[in-house]
Amino acid sequence: MKKLVLEVKEDLDFLLLGFVAQFKASKLAFFLNQIHPLSLERVEDLQLPDFNPKADISFSRFIFTDEENHLDYILVANKEHGNCFFNELKQFDFLLTVRGGIDFFDTSTFTRKCMLFQGVDLVAPIKNEKIKSKLSWIV
Secondary structure (H helix, E strand, O other), X not given: OOOOOOOOOOOOOEEEEEEEEOOOHHHHHHHHHOOOOOOOEEEEEEEOOOOOOOOOOEEEEEEEEEOXXXXXXXXXXXXXXXXXXXXXXXXXXXXXXXXXXXXXXXXXXXXXXXXXXXXXXXXXXXXXXXXXOOHHHHO
């Protein structure tokens, strides 16, 4: 009897933007909400598993689903409480994932608008291949 094998490909069709900013995640979410049509809302923090029960390794997270444009936005703090979520991307304070109809998402206009906010020093697109660990946590 011939064996059947199910192959599942990872869905890596998303945009990832890194932010260098001088404030907390809630303030960045507030500024991003000034860009129409974003309406990021705080959800439960990302908790990383740890074998030490006293360790609280968590990172702020904000989510918005734009049903009209078929886009999902996830903002995650990359640095909090002295911890770094993605060691490969430790130069960035925050990460914004954009999923869905990204063919219609104008990255250059979005980053230009984000750079207008005082306190945002850098907004840069990140190639998906650069992320090696914790990929499933943010998509």
